[in-house]
Amino acid sequence: MPTGGTTGHSHEHSAAVEEAAIWFADQKEPPRPAVPVLRDRFGLSTLEATEALAMAQRFRIVRKAFA
Incomplete structure (x- = not known):
């Protein structure tokens, strides 16, 4: 699995985290x-x-700020 930058996190993991965050916020x-x-x-x-x-x-x- 390729990693991005110096963080060691892959783009796929970042996308999964964002998807989970959106779902949870909804x-x-x-x-x-x-x-x-x-x-x-x-x-x-x-x-x-x-x-x-x-x-x-x-x-x-x-x-909330922009609603």
Whole structure:
């Protein structure tokens, strides 16, 4: 699997994290516990799932600011 830049993360992983973040941000009542759900649903690692949760929170903030 090719990695991008010096981060060691592949583009595919970044896309999966973003997809999970968008999905999670779109949930009216997000599932709990969130990390296991994102790991199972999107095949993410624990670190990637937590990155997706942080990204989802940023998406929600931006949506509120520009709604």
